[in-house]
Amino acid sequence: xxxxxxxxxxxxxxxxxxxxxxxxxxxxxxxxxxxxxxxxxxxxxxxxxxxxxxxxxxxxxxxxxxxxxxxxxxxxxxxxxxxxxxxxxxxxxxxxxxxxxxxxxxxxxxxxxxxxxxxxxxxxxxxxxxxxxxxxxxxxxxxxxxxxxxxxxxxxxxxxxxxxxxxxxxxxxxxxxxxxxxxxxxxxxxxxxxxxxxxxxxxxxxxxxxxxxxxxxxxxxxxxxxxxxxxxxxxxxxxxxxxxxxxxxxxxxxxxxxxxxxxxxxxxxxxxxxxxxxxxxxxxxxxxxxxxxxxxxxxxxxxxxxxxx
Amino acid sequence: xxxxxxxxxxxxxxxxxxxxxxxxxxxxxxxxxxxxxxxxxxxxxxxxxxxxxxxxxxxxxxxxxxxxxxxxxxxxxxxxxxxxxxxxxxxxxxxxxxxxxxxxxxxxxxxxxxxxxxxxxxxxxxxxxxxxxxxxxxxxxxxxxxxxxxxxxxxxxxxxxxxxxxxxxxxxxxxxxxxxxxxxxxxxxxxxxxxxxxxxxxxxxxxxxxxxxxxxxxxxxxxxxxxxxxxxxxxxxxxxxxxxxxxxxxxxxxxxxxxxxxxxxxxxxxxxxxxxxxxxxxxxxxxxxxxxxxxxxxxxxxxxxxxxxxxxxxxxxxxxxxxxxxxxxxxxxxxxxxxxxxxxxxxxxxxxxxxxxxxxxxxxxxxxxxxxxxxxxxxxxxxxxxxxxxxxxxxxxxxxxxxxxxxxxxxxxxxxxxxxxxxxxxxxxxxxxxxxxxxxx
Numbered sequence: 001x002x003x004x005x006x007x008x009x010x011x012x013x014x015x016x017x018x019x020x021x022x023x024x025x026x027x028x029x030x031x032x033x034x035x036x037x038x039x040x041x042x043x044x045x046x047x048x049x050x051x052x053x054x055x056x057x058x059x060x061x062x063x064x065x066x067x068x069x070x071x072x073x074x075x076x077x078x079x080x081x082x083x084x085x086x087x088x089x090x091x092x093x094x095x096x097x098x099x100x101x102x103x104x105x106x107x108x109x110x111x112x113x114x115x116x117x118x119x120x121x122x123x124x125x126x127x128x129x130x131x132x133x134x135x136x137x138x139x140x141x142x143x144x145x146x147x148x149x150x151x152x153x154x155x156x157x158x159x160x161x162x163x164x165x166x167x168x169x170x171x172x173x174x175x176x177x178x179x180x181x182x183x184x185x186x187x188x189x190x191x192x193x194x195x196x197x198x199x200x201x202x203x204x205x206x207x208x209x210x211x212x213x214x215x216x217x218x219x220x221x222x223x224x225x226x227x228x229x230x231x232x233x234x235x236x237x238x239x240x241x242x243x244x245x246x247x248x249x250x251x252x253x254x255x256x257x258x259x260x261x262x263x264x265x266x267x268x269x270x271x272x273x274x275x276x277x278x279x280x281x282x283x284x285x286x287x288x289x290x291x292x293x294x295x296x297x298x299x300x301x302x303x304x305x306x307x308x309x
Numbered sequence: 310x311x312x313x314x315x316x317x318x319x320x321x322x323x324x325x326x327x328x329x330x331x332x333x334x335x336x337x338x339x340x341x342x343x344x345x346x347x348x349x350x351x352x353x354x355x356x357x358x359x360x361x362x363x364x365x366x367x368x369x370x371x372x373x374x375x376x377x378x379x380x381x382x383x384x385x386x387x388x389x390x391x392x393x394x395x396x397x398x399x400x401x402x403x404x405x406x407x408x409x410x411x412x413x414x415x416x417x418x419x420x421x422x423x424x425x426x427x428x429x430x431x432x433x434x435x436x437x438x439x440x441x442x443x444x445x446x447x448x449x450x451x452x453x454x455x456x457x458x459x460x461x462x463x464x465x466x467x468x469x470x471x472x473x474x475x476x477x478x479x480x481x482x483x484x485x486x487x488x489x490x491x492x493x494x495x496x497x498x499x500x501x502x503x504x505x506x507x508x509x510x511x512x513x514x515x516x517x518x519x520x521x522x523x524x525x526x527x528x529x530x531x532x533x534x535x536x537x538x539x540x541x542x543x544x545x546x547x548x549x550x551x552x553x554x555x556x557x558x559x560x561x562x563x564x565x566x567x568x569x570x571x572x573x574x575x576x577x578x579x580x581x582x583x584x585x586x587x588x589x590x591x592x593x594x595x596x597x598x599x600x601x602x603x604x605x606x607x608x609x610x611x612x613x614x615x616x617x618x619x620x621x622x623x624x625x626x627x628x629x630x631x632x633x634x635x636x637x638x639x640x641x642x643x644x645x646x647x648x649x650x651x652x653x654x655x656x657x658x659x660x661x662x663x664x665x666x667x668x669x670x671x672x673x674x675x676x677x678x679x680x681x682x683x684x685x686x687x688x689x690x691x692x693x694x695x696x697x698x699x700x701x702x703x704x705x706x707x708x709x710x711x712x713x714x715x716x717x718x719x720x721x722x723x724x725x726x727x728x729x730x731x732x733x734x735x736x737x738x739x740x741x742x743x744x745x746x747x748x749x750x
Contacts, residue, residue, distance in 0.1 A: 006627050007641050009727040011713030012634040012657060013319070013471065014665045017720045022673070075668060117669035117721075250674030250687065301705035302314065302682035303543065303556035 019116070023076035025197045029188035030083050030240065036184040037177035041091035045177045049086040051095045055102035056082030063111045077116045081105050084124035084240060087178020088233060088280070089131070097135050101127040121287040122247045125237075129280050153231035154276040157224070165223065168230035179233040189239040198243040202255035206238035209263025217271055234266065237279035247287040254290075254297035262286045314544055314681040316536040317714045319471050319635060321510055322594070326474040329482055330590045330603040333618045335382050335407045339609030341367065342392055344400040345649040346438040347445045348374030353403055359386045362414035363607075364584055367403050370433075376446045376649075377436045380405055381587040381607035383412040395631060395638045395645065405609070419583040425456055428497040435579035436586045436649070441465055441476070441540065441569035442632050444650035447576070450566050456498040460564030463549050464491075464573055466507040466514060467533060467540030470633025472594045473653040478603050479571040479590065480507070480514035484521050486577030487570060493580055495527055503528045504549045505570070510535040537635060538712040542567045544681050556708045571652070591651055593619045596658030597626035606647050612654050613643040626656035627663075634661075635713045665722025676715035676725055682708050686715040686725040693732040698739040706732045 037045045060078040064071050085105055089098055105127035113119045152174040153163045167173055171181025178185075192198045207229065215225035242248055242262055249258050262282040269278025286293075343350040351368035361367060361380035368378040384407040392402035420431040433448035453459060464487070468476040479487070494500050503525075505518045509532050522528040531549045533539050543554045545567060552563040560567055575586055589608055594601040599620030606615055612629060616622065630637035631651050647654065676686040685704060692700040709729045716725040 004625060005629055005639070005641055005643075006662065007639040008628075008664070009724065009730065010634075010636050010638070010711065011717050011726065012628055012630060012637060012639065012662055013717065014663075014722065015317070015718050015720075017675075017718070018665060018722070019668050019671060019720050022671075022720055072668075115669060117671050245671045245673040250672060250677055250685075252678075298685065298688075299677070299683040301556065301684050301708055302547075303553055303558070303708055304705055305555075 019075045019077070022197055023080050025192065025195050026080050026240070027076065027083060029191045029197075030080075030087065030178070032184035032187045033087055033178040033181060033236065034083065036171055036181035037087060037091070040171050040180060041177055045091040047095060048089055048091060048093060048098050048177060049083065051098045052086035052089070052102045053079055053082035055099045056085070056106050059103050059106040060111065063107055069115075072115060075116060078106055081110070081123045084178075085127050087236060088124060088128045088176050088241075090175070091177050093131075097131060101131045104130050117246055119246055121284055122241055122244045125241050125280050125283050125287070129284055132275075132280070152276065153227065154270065157228055157231060158276060162224055162227050163231075165226060165230065168227060173231070175231075176233060176236075179236040182230050182235050185235040185239055189235075192239070192243075198239070199252060199255060201252045202243050202248060202259040203238040205256045205259025206242055206263045206266075207234060207259075209260045210234055210266050213264060213267040214270075217267065228270070232270070232277045233279040237283055238262075241280075242283045242286070247290055249290055249293045249297060251294070251297050251299060254293045257293050257297060258286050258290065261289070313534070313536075314547060315679050315683070315714070316538055316544070316681050316712075317679050317717055318535075319469075319537045319717065321535070322471045323474050323477070323510070324472070325592050325594055325601050325603050326477050326511070326513075328474075328478075328601075328603050330475070330478050330605045332605040333607075333610070333615065335409050335411050336607065336610045336614045338387065338404055338406050338611075339381050339607055340392065340402050340404050340611070340646040341378055341381070341609040342394060342400050342402040342646065342648065343368055343378065344394060344398075345378065345444060345608070346376040347443065348372070348376070350400045351375055351378050353389055353401060355386050355389075355403065357386050357389055360384070361386060361405060362412045363587055364414035364417040366416070367405075370446075374446060374449060376438050377434065377585075378403075379436055379585040379587050380414070381609050382407040383410050383414075384408040395640055413584075417583045417585075419581060420579070422493060422497065422580060425497045425499075428493055431580060432576055434585070435576065437572060437575050437579065438586075438649050439569055440572040440575065440589070440650055440652060442636065442650050442652055444648070447568065447572055450561070450568065451494075451498060453561050453566075456500070458561060458564060459498065459500055459566050460502060461550055461566075462494065462500045462503045463545060463565055463567045464503060464505040464570050465540050465542075465545055465567055466505055466511070466518065466570040467545060468511065469508055469535070469537045469539040469541075470635050470637075470653075472655055473592045473633050475590045475592045475603055475652045476570050477511050477514045479574050480511075481517050483571075483574040483577075484517050486574040486581070488521050488525065488577070489581055490573045490577035491521075491525060491528065493576075495525075501527055504531050505529070506531045506533050506539070506545050506549045508533055508535040508539050538681060538710070538714065541681065541710050541712055543710070556705055586649055589647060589649065589651060591615065591647060592653040593655075594653065595626065595630075595655035596661045597622045597624050597656040599623050608649055609646045611644050611646055612640070615647060615654060616643060616656060622656060624658055627659040627661070628655075628657045630655040630657065635717065636711060665719075667723055668721045670721055670723055673720060675718040675720060679714045679718050681712065681714065682710070684709055684715075686719075686729065689732055690723070690725065690728050693728055693735065696735065698736055701732050701736050707736055709733065 105123035109123040265282035266278040349371040365380040388404040439445040
């Protein structure tokens with residue numbers, strides 16, 4: 001019977017956390033925002049969510065099937081990508097566009113670079129930017145002035161009108177399905193923090209920088225700065241998109257640097273750029289900067305002069 | 310000390326903490342490998358057919374970094390032959406057929422210790438090695454030339470590995486032996502500051518050691534958070550003294566000597582009785598073991614005999630380990646013997662030892678964020694893949710103590726420790742090559 005003993009290198013026990021359980025936590029954390037989106041924008045929002053998730057999972061499944069790769073849809077990362085993309089789209093986006101965006105996110109941004117862990121940029125963010133640029137109508141759809149989504153608060157703010165802070169907090173404004181309800185996003189964020197899936201450094205630095213920078217730009221008008229902070233995709237981006245492990249720094253210091261720089265970029269684009277919203281572009285840009293941040297913020301190993309007694 | 314080092318909260322599973330060690334009778338045979346320590350193999354000084362008693366010298370040490378070996382049972386030397394060790398190398402081993410009497414050798418008598426040199430010689434002769442698991446010859450640690458170099462003696466009672474409670478039992482049941490050894494070290498080596506580091510999940514052991522400290526002004530008990538790997542040598546030094554041992558240096562370079570609490574108790578016993586290291590208290594536990602216990606075992610006893618003493622297995626074990634589940638060594642079969650430095654033997658069930666499925670690295674940073682030495686296993690894996698020795702050296706892979714925090718945490722189940730070992734070997738090889746090249750120039 002002894003010949004059946006398993007021999008391997010230590011350690012012989014492992015934590016319960018797996019890639020799948022992390023992804024499941026992210027899905028759970030996104031549910032409040034998804035539910036809020038459906039309540040706020042109706043069944044068309046649900047259709048977009050279902051479409052994006054289904055197409056994302058199917059894309060990865062088919063890609064692996066055709067290339068005879070090990071099936072990876074079980075790790076749930078495609079579900080997260082699909083869900084995130086859907087929450088970044090307005091409820092009235094044509095479903096075919098949502099589908100194309102999902103295929104782009106999974107195939108072009110993720111699978112072609114080698115799959116989970118190898119993508120340089122966040123698939124959902126990149127797909128959103130791709131759709132913004134690719135579909136002429138999409139630019140309007142993302143920041144629509146029609147009845148379904150209503151004028152986005154960023155457009156109103158730029159025009160000098162200030163929406164009520166309570167409406168912004170509860171999401172009763174125009175915008176993408178999952179970005180308007182700050183309350184739901186905060187609930188998800190707190191869940192991820194409690195489950196230690198994410199750390200506070202990046203979201204706090206990101207949101208804090210946007211608030212402080214905006215505060216300075218609007219002449220220290222506290223209410224207006226808060227309105228800018230609660231508007232657009234900032235909370236969705238800072239809590240769920242920028243914290244993507246693969247495309248953000250690994251050390252707390254690196255996360256902090258990423259957050260601050262992304263915050264500065266967001267405000268610069270919002271105030272001085274051509275687009276009303278800058279969160280996606282800021283995250284995408286910082287994704288590309290991540291390897292450099294990782295290099296600059298690497299820890300000094302113990303005993304090599306890092307900490308003195 | 311500004312920050313404490315990172316680590317992981319491993320499950321404690323100290324099921325046997327309340328069980329005083331029970332002594333197992335003489336096994337049929339014992340097998341004594343000539344390598345039960347770090348350093349050169351000991352050289353047998355007995356022949357097949359010789360009669361030996363408990364405490365008879367059977368192998369003398371070879372060179373400074375080595376240790377003598379004594380018979381752990383009385384009986385007849387039946388075989389001297391090569392044996393495959395768990396690290397893959399072979400070494401001679403002496404097999405003794407027990408006569409069941411456990412007759413104590415006439416050579417066993419308390420050593421005469423009048424000064425520091427006597428004490429160090431006594432520790433050498435005792436055959437004691439680092440009993441926390443590393444097996445470094447203990448006398449070498451104290452043989453530092455000028456004993457005043459030793460600013461702090463740190464007694465390691467952290468016992469941070471899951472399951473293992475043999476050190477806890479030492480602190481509870483053998484405080485007298487420990488105190489005796491400490492007095493000798495204070496008297497003859499002039500050691501003035503002794504810190505006993507214990508994790509805060511061992512309340513009784515802490516109380517026992519505090520009692521010891523109350524009777525000895527040099528001794529202070531340091532209660533440490535139960536955060537694995539608290540008992541790692543450099544981690545313990547940092548958390549008890551605030552000193553950082555530089556990479557590639559030894560504790561003595563910052564004035565510290567670390568000694569495991571059971572090692573200390575063995576020194577105390579040797580000084581009092583002259584009985585060298587011939588038996589060992591091991592924690593026998595794991596999901597497959599019927600009656601987990603702490604057992605005092607003659608060194609060289611086959612693991613299977615010890616498991617049988619504990620009622621055998623309830624289910625077929627998936628893995629059998631020397632030591633704890635974080636750093637222990639998986640053995641291919643249970644005929645291998647209990648060694649000097651064995652502090653536990655675990656038989657893990659399939660459920661306990663279930664490996665994680667290996668998937669792609671997410672770059673989540675869980676490995677680096679939990680490394681006590683602030684290494685970046687993810688970057689090391691990448692550099693090793695490229696066989697980039699320079700990068701591996703820059704990443705200080707050689708400082709890795711293989712505690713396993715990174716691999717324990719990795720959600721993708723990546724074999725990080727295995728990778729570090731390969732990377733370290735690569736760096737060592739490259740360095741040896743470089744040296745050889747320079748020598749021929």
